[in-house]
Amino acid sequence: MTTPDIDQILQGLNPEQRRAVRATRGPVCILAGAGAGKTTTITRRIACQVAAGDVAADSIFAVTFTDKAAGEMRSRLERLGVGGVKARTFHSAALGQLRNLAEEPPGQIMPSKAAALRQIGNTLPKPYRFRPAGDLATEIEWAKNRRLTPQTYLDGLGSHEPPIPADLMQSVFHRYERGKRDRGLVDFEDILELAIRMHDDEEAARERFQARYSAFTVDEYQDVNTLQQTLLERWLGGRDDLCVVGDDYQSIYGFTGATPRHLLEMPRRFARTQVIRLETNYRSSPEILDFANKLVPRLGGAEKNLKASLPSGETPEVRPFTSEDAERRFVVERIKELHERGIPYEDIAILYRVNFRSEDYEEALAGAGLPFQVRGGNFLTRPAARRLLNRLRPPNATGVAERVRAAAVKEGLLPELPEGLGEQETTRQNDLARLVHLAEEFDAAGGSVNDFVADLKARFTSEGGGRGVNLLTLHRAKGLEFEAVFLVRLEEGELPFKRAKSDEAVAEERRLLYVGITRARRHLFVTRVVGTKASRYLAELGIGPQSTRAPLSGAGSRSAADDPAVGALKRWRLQRARDDSVPAFVVFHDSTLEAIAAAEPADLVQLSEVPGVGPAKLDRYGDEILQALSAVTSS
Structure with missing residues (x-):
């Protein structure tokens, strides 16, 4: 390829980007804010190094963090006339070095930790036996990314909370490592450890690598562990021709062992470091950036x-609602309005913290006939739903609710969610409970197992053919942008998230919110349900206990937050759920209790007319509900 022209490389860049691109010799630390054009900047810098x-x-x-990002970097460089740059992830680079330079090639790589950990998990004491292998795998990755071994695991925990008791987790870690070693396998973390050992112990390999590569660039440096x-x-071997690019405000992968400390401490490690800030945002409106910047005083770092x-553009809307149903109705109606104004469904996103929230909006959007796509797996394809539905036999059997309840218990449904559950187990428990609730509703109309499965598919399947409104977690949203969020x-x-107990964990959750806000280009809506405790971050955003708008019901009804009838029904539900050993919302959802309180039924006939109270639940709970309401009115 021809040598690129420097003037052409600098064309269209702002002054701060030009400064970064012209800093062709390291050490260089580029602090690139959200939407500030960091990918353009670092690829142009590499082109300028060559030119x-x-x-x-x-x-x-x-070095990038995904194969997709590495491919995008190579493509951009080729368009600039630069070929031959090695762009890889840490793992692919380490594996390539072991295969090409090491005296002995690495062992066979485990395709996944899940299978091995599933076997180990099945032998755990009963309260922990059903924990997803994914939560255990995440914990082992966290430990190994911090270079902890089973022997040093307990001493290295600090304020970190494992998904199961620490001594039990240490035992799982021991058994995992022993089983892997006995089978002659290595995992992805082992690949990096073996590459480190090669550079430490094999002089010929180290010298060949260092003779070949002299300048290094690391993208997303805030996520390095x-x-x-x-x-x-x-790799550097004492050299300092290094350029790192990152944003400590977007460091959100602490559960993998990542920390922004390496980014923030680079000027201390390399005395000659040039620090360049990219602060011009090309993505979001001034109003959205002003909103995000309110978090800055508490984000710390650089x-x-x-x-x-x-x-x-438009001011971000912050809306409280009297119920989950009202919140969902608002989101659906706003999406319709935005689409009518010309915004494609694909340019709209609903972001949530925990994966199980997707099912609420899958059902709401499907019910409204709006196309959607779930990034990371929809409700019916997640493990809990797949495994439970596979247990339902025979397909023509009736009495669906009892069969689903029994299957959910066999899958490990807990009556109450204990403290410290991992995210995957929290999602799994909520998915199981949701299936029991849906089966209760289905039994009101009657039908077979086959009919129930068909009903689920109709309620939770998009007609968008893989396109439409984006449903995804805040973690999956990183690196993406949408017209409306x-x-x-x-x-x-x-x-x-409830497991965020330490100051460090709470700070990372704050950064996660910052990432979510800065995904939006022109339209941002922030919602919550009254009756729950508002996120502490709302106050940091300048939003008081209530926003400037009154709580919305979506149907003009009174707020349920302080309704004594709702309170009485919730207390009854909690006790009944404990007696039945099921989660509270399997008995009734909040929205159904609020509807019952608003209807003030005097008898079973009036109670049966309330949406969400089918024949099965009327028969099981009807008299108790009327007694709970009567106690309120007579007091």
């Missing part, structure tokens, strides 16, 4: 105040 003659293209080693940082230091390049359920226990 200036500072380094040959095939001597540059660029201790294991990756150690390998990077071996302060960055993003400045908008777009014209003024709905941030739902900003409540304590959801954001911050």
Whole structure:
């Protein structure tokens, strides 16, 4: 390829981007705010390194965090006339070095930790036996990314909370490592450890690598963990021609062992480091950036105040609602309005903290006939639903609710969710409970197992053919952008997630909210349900206990937050759920209790007319509900 022209490389860049691109010799630390054009900047910088003659293209080693990002970097460089740059993820780079340079190739790589951990998990004491292998795998990855072993695991925990008791988790870690070793297998973390060992112990391999590569670029540096940082230091071999790019405000992968500390401490590690800030945002309106910037005083780290390049737009809406149903109706109606104004469904996103929230909006959007796509697996394809539905036999059997309840118990449904559940287990428990609730509703109309499965598919399947409104977690939204974003359920226990106990964990949850806000280009809606505890981050955003708008019911009804009848029904539901050993919302959802309180039924006939109270639930709970309501009216 021809040598790129420097003037062409600099074309269209703002002054801060130009400064970063012209800083062709390391050490360089680029602090790139959300939407500030970091990918453009780092690819142009690499092109400028080659154009200036500072380094040959095939001597540059660029590290990204996904294969997709590595491919995008190579494509952009080729369009700039630069070929031959090695762009890889940490794992693919380490594996390539072991295969090409090491004296002995690595062992066979485990396709996944899940299968091995599922077997180990099945032998755990009963309260923990059904925990998803994914939660255990995440914990082992966290430990190994911090270079902890089973022997040092307990000492290295600090304020970190494992998904099961620490001594039990240590035993799982021991058994996992022993089983892997006995089968001659390695996992992805082992690949990095083996590459570190190769650079430490094999002089010929180390010298070949260091002779080949002399300049390094690392993207998304805020997400580097201790294991990756150690390998990077071996690659450098005491040299300092390094450029890192990142945003500590978007460091959200602490559960993998990642920390923004490596980014923030780079000027201390390399005395000559040039620190360059990219603070011009090309994505979001000024109003959305002003909203996001309210979190900045508490984000800590390297302060960055993003400045908008777009014209003024709409003020973000913060809305409280009297019920979950009202919140969902608002989101659906707003999506319809936005689409009528010309915004494609694909450019609208509903973001939530925990995966089980997807099912609420899958059902709401499907019921409204709106297309949607769930990133990361929809309700019916997640493990809990798949396994439970596979248990329902024979397909023509009736009495669906009892069969689903029995199957859910066999799958490990807990009557109450204990503290400390991992995210995957929280999602699994909620999915199981939701299926029991749906089966209760279905039994009111009657039908077979086959009919129930068909009803589920009709209620939770999009007609969009893989396109439509995006439903995804805040973690999956990182790196994406949408014209309109709905941030739902900003409540304590959801954001911050209930397991976030330490100051460090709460700070990461705050950064997760910042990431969510900065995904929006022109339209941002933030919602919560009254009666739950508002997220502490709302106050940091300048939103009081109530927003400037009154709580909305979606149908003009009174607020249920302080209704004594609702309170009495919730207390009755809690006791009944404990007696039945099921989660509370399997008995009745909040919205149904609120509808019952609003209807003030005097007898079973009037109670049967309330939406959500089918024949099965009327027969099981009807008299108790009327007694609970009577106690309120007579007091």
